[in-house]
Amino acid sequence: MYDFKKIEKKWQDFWKATQPFKAINNSKKPKFYSLIEFPYPSSQGLHVGHPRSYVALDIISRKRRMQDYNVLFPIGWDAFGLPTENYAIKNNVHPKEITEKSIAKFKNQLQSLGLSFDWSREINTTDPKYFKWTQWIFSRLFENGLAAKEETLINWCTSCKCVLANEEVISGQCERCSGEVIQKQKSQWVLKITKYAQRLIDDLDSLDYPERVKQQQKNWIGKSEGALIKFKISSGQELEIFTTRPETICGISYMVIAPENKILDEISQHITNLEKINKYKQEAAKKNDFQRSQMVKEKTGVEIKGVLAINPFNGKEIPIFTADYVLANYGTGAIMAVPAHDERDWEFAVKYNLPKPMVICPEDSQNIELTKAFTGNGKLINSGFLNGLTIEEAKKKVIEFLILNKAGKSQVNFKLRDWIFARQRYWGEPIPIINCKECGFVLEENLPLLLPEVQNFQPLENGESPISNCSNWVNTKCPKCGREAQRETDTMPQWAGSSWYFLRYLDPNNNDSLADEEALKYWLPVDWYNGGMEHTTLHLLYSRFWHKFLYDIHVVPCSEPYAKRTCHGMILGESNEKMSKSRGNVVNPDDIIQEFGADVMRVYEMFIGDFENAASWNTKSISGCKRFIEKFFNLNNILAKQENIRNEFLILINKAIKKVSEDIENLKFNTAIATLMDLLGQIKATNLITREELKIFIILLNPFAPHVTEEIWQKSGFKKTVAEQSWPYYNEELINSEKNEIVVQINGKIKTKIMADPDIDKSELINLAKNNKLILKELNNKEIIKEICIPKKIINFVVK
RNA sequence: GCGGAUGUGGCGAAAUUGGCACACGCGCCAGGUUUAGGUCCUGGUGGGAAACCAUGCAGGUUCGAAUCCUGUCAUCCGCACCA
Numbered sequence: 079m080y081d082f083k084k085i086e087k088k089w090q091d092f093w094k095a096t097q098p099f100k101a102i103n104n105s106k107k108p109k110f111y112s113l114i115e116f117p118y119p120s121s122q123g124l125h126v127g128h129p130r131s132y133v134a135l136d137i138i139s140r141k142r143r144m145q146d147y148n149v150l151f152p153i154g155w156d157a158f159g160l161p162t163e164n165y166a167i168k169n170n171v172h173p174k175e176i177t178e179k180s181i182a183k184f185k186n187q188l189q190s191l192g193l194s195f196d197w198s199r200e201i202n203t204t205d206p207k208y209f210k211w212t213q214w215i216f217s218r219l220f221e222n223g224l225a226a227k228e229e230t231l232i233n234w235c236t237s238c239k240c241v242l243a244n245e246e247v248i249s250g251q252c253e254r255c256s257g258e259v260i261q262k263q264k265s266q267w268v269l270k271i272t273k274y275a276q277r278l279i280d281d282l283d284s285l286d287y288p289e290r291v292k293q294q295q296k297n298w299i300g301k302s303e304g305a306l307i308k309f310k311i312s313s314g315q316e317l318e319i320f321t322t323r324p325e326t327i328c329g330i331s332y333m334v335i336a337p338e339n340k341i342l343d344e345i346s347q348h349i350t351n352l353e354k355i356n357k358y359k360q361e362a363a364k365k366n367d368f369q370r371s372q373m374v375k376e377k378t379g380v381e382i383k384g385v386l387a388i389n390p391f392n393g394k395e396i397p398i399f400t401a402d403y404v405l406a407n408y409g410t411g412a413i414m415a416v417p418a419h420d421e422r423d424w425e426f427a428v429k430y431n432l433p434k435p436m437v438i439c440p441e442d443s444q445n446i447e448l449t450k451a452f453t454g455n456g457k458l459i460n461s462g463f464l465n466g467l468t469i470e471e472a473k474k475k476v477i478e479f480l481i482l483n484k485a486g487k488s489q490v491n492f493k494l495r496d497w498i499f500a501r502q503r504y505w506g507e508p509i510p511i512i513n514c515k516e517c518g519f520v521l522e523e524n525l526p527l528l529l530p531e532v533q534n535f536q537p538l539e540n541g542e543s544p545i546s547n548c549s550n551w552v553n554t555k556c557p558k559c560g561r562e563a564q565r566e567t568d569t570m571p572q573w574a575g576s577s578w579y580f581l582r583y584l585d586p587n588n589n590d591s592l593a594d595e596e597a598l599k600y601w602l603p604v605d606w607y608n609g610g611m612e613h614t615t616l617h618l619l620y621s622r623f624w625h626k627f628l629y630d631i632h633v634v635p636c637s638e639p640y641a642k643r644t645c646h647g648m649i650l651g652e653s654n655e656k657m658s659k660s661r662g663n664v665v666n667p668d669d670i671i672q673e674f675g676a677d678v679m680r681v682y683e684m685f686i687g688d689f690e691n692a693a694s695w696n697t698k699s700i701s702g703c704k705r706f707i708e709k710f711f712n713l714n715n716i717l718a719k720q721e722n723i724r725n726e727f728l729i730l731i732n733k734a735i736k737k738v739s740e741d742i743e744n745l746k747f748n749t750a751i752a753t754l755m756d757l758l759g760q761i762k763a764t765n766l767i768t769r770e771e772l773k774i775f776i777i778l779l780n781p782f783a784p785h786v787t788e789e790i791w792q793k794s795g796f797k798k799t800v801a802e803q804s805w806p807y808y809n810e811e812l813i814n815s816e817k818n819e820i821v822v823q824i825n826g827k828i829k830t831k832i833m834a835d836p837d838i839d840k841s842e843l844i845n846l847a848k849n850n851k852l853i854l855k856e857l858n859n860k861e862i863i864k865e866i867c868i869p870k871k872i873i874n875f876v877v878k
Numbered sequence: 879g880c881g882g883a884u885g886u887g888g889c890g891a892a893a894u895u896g897g898c899a900c901a902c903g904c905g906c907c908a909g910g911u912u913u914a915g916g917u918c919c920u921g922g923u924g925g926g927a928a929a930c931c932a933u934g935c936a937g938g939u940u941c942g943a944a945u946c947c948u949g950u951c952a953u954c955c956g957c958a959c960c961a
Contacts (some may be wrong), residue, residue: 294881296881300957320960321961402959405961615956698904701904702903748891748892752891752903756902759902823898823941826942868897871898874942875941
């Protein structure tokens with residue numbers, strides 16, 4: 079009788095007592111650092127999606143230990159954040175209390191899965207001993223000019239009453255609560271991730287990340303090369319624009335300034351239709367980014383009367399418009415419009431009846447009439463001395479001209495914007511900055527800077543953090559001059575603590591530095607980091623940025639944190655939809671463990687489908703894995719006294735070792751399990767298993783189903799535990815010595831199969847095939863035109 | 879619109895990377911054990927009477943294509959007026 083409850087409890091208690099999965103900091107063994115994204119402990123508890131990633135790296139970690147690596151597989155809690163705070167407000171309790179409860183629940187659930195975490199290194203981002211170092215890193219960023227308070231356009235979630243990073247805005251809505259997001263001018267703490275944009279792109283090349291992750295990060299950073307060009311305005315000011323097409327400078331039809339661009343105020347006294355312009359500005363401010371993009375087809379704008387721009391290349395006067403299809407926070411917030419060679423400008427020019435002069439002509443057709451913007455390759459026309467040049471040549475010439483005339487230069491721009499690093503909420507790390515009227519922003523010296531106790535966690539109506547009501551916390555003395563000063567009341571965003579957590583695992587109790595130098599040297603970089611695709615442009619990018627900064631200030635020994643990244647697919651509900659409370663299709667892992675046990679649950683999650691693709695949950699299908707584990711459990715009943723592997727199983731078992739070993743490395747857990755199911759079936763059919771056969775089978779299955787394998791190991795009288803065994807080797811020669819089944823085709827159609835030795839030579843093999851009865855008959859009276867022979871695989875006779 | 883991915887039995891999916899399409903599992907069918915079965919065991923299970931036909935669709939390359947190329951359709955994910 080397979081009493082999984084008893085067995086699993088027994089082994090979990092054993093692991094708790096003996097701590098066999100503890101990583102050693104000063105070991106001579108080769109190290110292996112495997113990392114999962116540490117969970118956000120929500121009050122709902124674990125989701126069946128969580129274990130997919132955890133079990134996968136648990137399997138890899140367990141295998142590595144058996145391969146004699148010193149393995150670090152740690153766990154912790156990313157516990158600051160909005161959901162907890164919202165829950166706290168709703169239920170009128172302290173977020174700290176909820177966090178503690180949620181962590182206890184998560185911990186319980188994770189332990190019931192038999193994951194081989196090193197629990198002695200558990201960390202918690204809300205622990206002052208931890209966030210002391212989050213604040214410390216912020217201080218270093220500040221000292222190095224990478225953290226600064228800036229007046230910028232920010233995304234404001236009207237429901238969370240909180241600033242959001244660009245990465246947190248999904249289709250104009252808040253990532254967390256789906257509330258409406260509007261644009262607002264606000265003075266904000268930002269981290270200058272854009273200074274690292276180029277390096278964040280370049281260093282991707284050296285990393286073992288999935289191609290789609292690299293692509294997504296590159297696209298998000300969005301590098302584009304072009305030119306910055308200054309246009310004199312008739313009123314005396316200058317209008318600076320960014321373009322990737324400087325060679326089209328003679329095709330300019332008009333200029334556009336984004337409605338939020340401050341230059342509009344600077345030239346306002348020269349504008350003759352100011353009222354109309356201001357009205358347009360107001361309307362544009364009402365629209366959020368999402369609404370703007372919804373109106374892609376409906377371009378709007380107003381001509382700014384009374385001012386003209388002057389083309390620095392040919393001195394021509396150009397009308398200026400303001401239109402919200404130009405974004406204020408990309409480039410310079412203004413463009414030169416070349417309708418003939420830009421689709422958006424074309425649309426606008428058509429709508430407002432503006433000229434569309436053509437300056438690039440496709441090489442094969444001349445004097446064509448444009449019916450839409452031409453963005454292809456060609457030669458320059460109507461462009462003075464640029465005429466006849468290719469686009470590339472003209473680009474160079476124009477930039478040379480601009481530099482010579484001090485009217486511009488080449489320029490690289492990134493879509494990536496600086497990381498808005500402040501939230502007007504309570505449950506986060508306080509930003510350790512004191513604002514002194516005399517000295518400006520000064521760093522707090524006594525870290526950690528703790529959160530003040532407040533009565534009410536609700537954000538204030540004026541959009542400030544509830545902390546700002548705590549006057550005895552806010553008001554302090556300037557550490558520099560000793561005068562009255564105020565503390566910053568914003569807290570850090572959720573992404574702060576997770577940007578460096580993998581460093582703290584190396585030395586979680588260190589009070590003098592974020593981690594010991596030797597430990598950093600030994601363990602870094604993370605060897606294998608698995609996580610979700612959804613963090614590609616958030617956490618993964620942010621933590622690469624922080625790590626590079628820490629490398630630059632000589633805190634960490636390498637410039638990239640994660641050597642290898644893999645991504646798991648989501649687990650969907652039975653009807654192929656995301657699991658969610660509102661759909662009512664959430665599967666609770668506790669129920670599954672209760673009914674089937676952790677081992678079956680683990681095996682099922684790994685068997686469910688390709689690890690990297692989404693898979694839909696199907697509780698019925700678990701029974702296949704349940705049968706498999708039960709059959710394995712019962713192997714004990716047919717265990718023979720005989721020691722060695724039987725001859726007829728030698729090759730099969732060697733092949734299985736190879737397949738399971740390789741599949742685990744390639745995240746093909748589903749086929750590894752299929753291999754084991756197959757092997758089990760074949761052995762069982764003989765109604766007998768030898769001790770060595772069982773031994774190998776147990777070791778291969780152990781990473782997937784650690785409890786039941788330890789149990790059978792012990793029951794069978796093997797020494798020590800499975801976890802202490804060495805991962806088995808396979809004999810490649812033996813595998814290759816197996817007779818091959820060779821398919822014989824005629825004109826590509828399968829006729830028969832023959833068995834042949836693996837080292838038989840080609841002509842012999844062909845003769846063997848030709849002399850096969852069936853083939854002899856088929857070839858009768860036919861002329862062989864071609865003989866194709868692929869050793870070990872196939873023979874094909876092409877006949878007439 | 880741009881970027882990425884996927885498309886194979888009733889279902890989840892395999893296919894040594896150009897060489898036996900559908901391994902393994904679910905479900906289903908038949909038989910057996912059982913007082914009973916949401917248990918266990920055994921066998922069967924793409925279509926077609928067959929030659930043959932089948933990997934979203936249409937072409938192409940090849941002795942040979944799920945796999946490579948061209949076009950096309952569908953679904954999913956990410957970004958979205960980025961000049």
